[in-house]
Amino acid sequence: MIEIAIDGTAASGKGTLARKLAEKYGYAHLDTGLLYRKVAYEIMIQNKNTIKNINYESCKIARNLNFLDFKSENLRSEEVSNLASIIATNNKLREIMDFKQKQFVENNKKKFGGCILDGRDIGTKILPNADFKFFINASIEIRAKRRLLEKNITFLHENDEKCMLQSLINDMNDRDRLDRTRLDSPLVPAKGAYIIDTSKINANELLEKVSKIIERT
Numbered sequence: 461m462i463e464i465a466i467d468g469t470a471a472s473g474k475g476t477l478a479r480k481l482a483e484k485y486g487y488a489h490l491d492t493g494l495l496y497r498k499v500a501y502e503i504m505i506q507n508k509n510t511i512k513n514i515n516y517e518s519c520k521i522a523r524n525l526n527f528l529d530f531k532s533e534n535l536r537s538e539e540v541s542n543l544a545s546i547i548a549t550n551n552k553l554r555e556i557m558d559f560k561q562k563q564f565v566e567n568n569k570k571k572f573g574g575c576i577l578d579g580r581d582i583g584t585k586i587l588p589n590a591d592f593k594f595f596i597n598a599s600i601e602i603r604a605k606r607r608l609l610e611k612n613i614t615f616l617h618e619n620d621e622k623c624m625l626q627s628l629i630n631d632m633n634d635r636d637r638l639d640r641t642r643l644d645s646p647l648v649p650a651k652g653a654y655i656i657d658t659s660k661i662n663a664n665e666l667l668e669k670v671s672k673i674i675e676r677t
């Protein structure tokens with residue numbers, strides 16, 4: 461049974477890679493960022509300004525989380541993304557998430573012959589003995605452009621586009637900083653991880669590169 465750990469920065473291509481690999485090899489896949497996003501989203505709809513203790517509340521939400529059942533909400537908004545990185549610095553919340561992610565692997569590994577998890581601490585913390593570890597990154601400008609394209613917005617003025625791109629760059633830089641500098645499970649390449657920069661390659665080229673590594677081993 462194969463375990464594949466994929467970590468990396470936001471919009472680096474790690475999520476698409478994980479999805480495509482899961483399709484190709486028939487393995488189970490968990491996008492672990494969605495767990496943090498779901499908790500952030502639930503906090504937001506409760507109106508986070510009225511919540512006295514966000515850390516306590518986020519743990520309570522996480523304990524009851526059914527993470528196979530959250531497809532309809534808008535979990536990809538910038539507001540949710542930013543709050544997700546903030547709550548992800550709480551080590552108590554991370555303990556609950558760790559347990560749920562490991563449970564997912566235990567429940568699915570045998571059934572599918574393998575599991576692929578993507579996130580920030582998969583190779584370092586959740587699956588330290590994974591058969592394959594990848595760390596995916598790209599320049600901040602490229603990643604922000606990808607996020608902008610995903611939003612599918614038609615702009616009237618070039619300046620609007622520039623403004624939005626700059627705001628995405630600022631948000632992503634802030635989130636990267638939080639993810640990289642937090643005390644518990646910071647975003648760093650795991651020992652033995654293949655480090656891949658996707659600034660100049662597309663999703664299919666990345667899939668090909670990673671598949672070659674997996675298949676030659």
Ligand code: C5P
Pocket residue numbers: 470471492493494496497541544545546548578579580581582635639
């Ligand atoms: O991967 P995604 O951008 O959806 O993750 C949202 C946020 O959740 C990240 O910025 C990070 O702070 C947090 N996260 C994490 N550990 C993971 C997955 C996500 O801390 N394994």
